[in-house]
Amino acid sequence: MMFQYFDTLVTGIENVLENDPSQKSHRKLYALEVARLGRRLYSGTDRLAWCGVVAPFDLLAAMGVTSCFVEFIGAMLAATGASSEFLKEAEDAGFAPDTCAYHRAVLGAGRKGMMPEPDFFIATSAPCTGGIGVMENMAAMFKKDLFVLNIPQNDDPASVAYLADQMRSLADFVSRHTGQPLSMNRLAEAVTYSNRAAAVMSEVYRLAEHVPSPVCAKDLRNFGIVAALLLGTPQAVTVAEAFRDAFAARIANNTPGVPGEKIRLLWIQNRVQFKNNLEDLLENEFHACIVADELNDVTWDPIDPADPFPGMAKRAISIPLNGPVERRVKHLADMARRYKIHGAINPCHFGCRQGTGARGLVALGLKQVNVPVLNLEVDCVDTRNYAPGQMHTRIAAFIEMLENRGNPWG
């Protein structure tokens, strides 16, 4: 069923692009590559690893393993309106409803045979404790080997060396399962693609900073986190270039993402994954645009293709959801300055301890750079308690407040 879904998606987009090249857009290219990844995941032919969020996807690509973080499936089930059934399945099996719904959806999907059997699992201790728990359960469910990457909180030399060593051990673990040794040449090639993609993604984000911004809320939704799945491949570069070119053209043509842009918003952590009209409401009613997402940033330096493990380790440590909250706040404040943000929205995804547990200090930190934060109470995956009316009221009040205080950036 899932293979069918992704296959139809791939064929549909390919047909459109072939028959009507004018329809070619950055979002379509991106959707195509994501659908192709989905098709490979469910093909039953590829070597497959289910992973944690910050696994080194370029290393896995270089080793011929199709890989994906499991939360992607949780988000996809939510986006297609199918999450409730799987959440219920997990809850019926005893997984508490007050845990992260990305994880519950995945556990439910695993139990209902909707997750293809992988060759092995790779858990990552960042961004969250719940993530390791779900991988341990999945490994037991599928009776497959589990490798755990412990991601330290800081990038001091000992921590980087430790994670780099773990990644070397991971390569050995993968080799043992695939029977293929790691080719350092292939890894260097993959890392070169990652570096090129990261450089172009940085350009994309710099273009998004433009006032008015060339982006609308949908353009870069989930972009940074999902694009990581393409790292190590030429597709990562192609997709990033398509975004860059689209935004550059919009700026050149004076076509902002949200016509009449008035309010520039920063979205904290993940977007709401199921269909909702919050973004439309913001853009159409208030000319407010989500110009920046916390996770849309390149927080790491180029990786040395000749000695890639330390650079890959630093990359994993650098993600905004890892490390002490001070670092996270610093990054958010920096984004606020770069993007000339008027206000930030934190969905406070129910069940995410690492994220919601930081909400007070995040709000205080952004207040110090004169950026108010709207803390919502929403489960980004589980629609069952979603109260759109209440959301709209709170967002409307927040935007009105932002309008009344004027532009903090002059």
Next chain:
Amino acid sequence: MNGPQLKLAGFACAYTPLALLDAAGMTPFRVLPVGGDWPDQAGTLLHDNICPHVKRVLNRAMAGDVPELSVMVFMNSCDAMRRLYDAWRAIRPQDRTFFVELPPTADENAVPYFVNALKRLAGELAEAGGDPIDQARLLNSLVAWKTIANLQDELRARVRRGSFPGGPARLQEIYNQCASRPFSDTLAALDALVRAPEEAAGNKGLVPVLLFGNVLPDPEAIALFEQCGAKIADEDLCTGSRLFAAGDPGTDPDPFRQLASMILGKPPCARTFDSSAPLSFARNVLSRARQAEAAGVIAHVVKFCDPYLARLPAVRETLRQQQIPFLLLEGDCTLGSLGQARTRIEAFMEMLR
């Protein structure tokens, strides 16, 4: 209790290297989440859906009900603990606060890294006014730790035999005292208790159960189980036996290496696991229940604790397969929340009879 000469080292997690604090000439001080009626303010910094252990520890700190600390040591045990570390520094900037990486597994890369983290902490403690830790000092503290663990083992055995007056509730009081005293005082107190003759304490007619979970430090809460007819035949709580329980130190002469092995080899909290044996936590619960000849298993887990919530379905299933009755209590570390569960505990015990 805390004379001016004591250098208090605050902590909140059972994985804290207490022997290192002792070797630095410091007195461990466990910031327990019970003992005061603090205003509930933690949600403003954290979120209401964070584990009540962490919230209550923060409430306590926000209410100023923590003595002057020379240092406060946090372990990287889980998301909630990381956020507590962040919030603590925001509300008590005057504290010297340290954060120690704690690998979730004890694999070949993790052990040396943890050794390194412990060595770094030793240096930080010395900079914060602690004594410099040399090998001999640390070895002495390791011996003291192990001795405390053995003495506590003996007291547990007496509780099981029904020959320790005050039973498990008194033992819990002792655990709490051990968590916030110099090792030397703890050794002396435990030694005196063990030397005292055994006395019949009357736990006849109670049904043996295994009690496991995380944070339940209130002796009255522990007493409640007995009042409901349970004999705690074995217990695995992070505010109970697990604090001083120690793994095998191994054969490495480096005491830091021994310390790392003893900590990573402790009976695991759900946040630590063996990646080569997924969900072995559930099998460990089963084998402890069998060893204790428990008629049933009671879990007391604080709400919103992701490490436990992720492993409880496996525990339930493993016990179900072996037809061992299981009762799950979710609480907020306090007697109050457990008191509400009294009827459920009584009904469970009734069923076990």
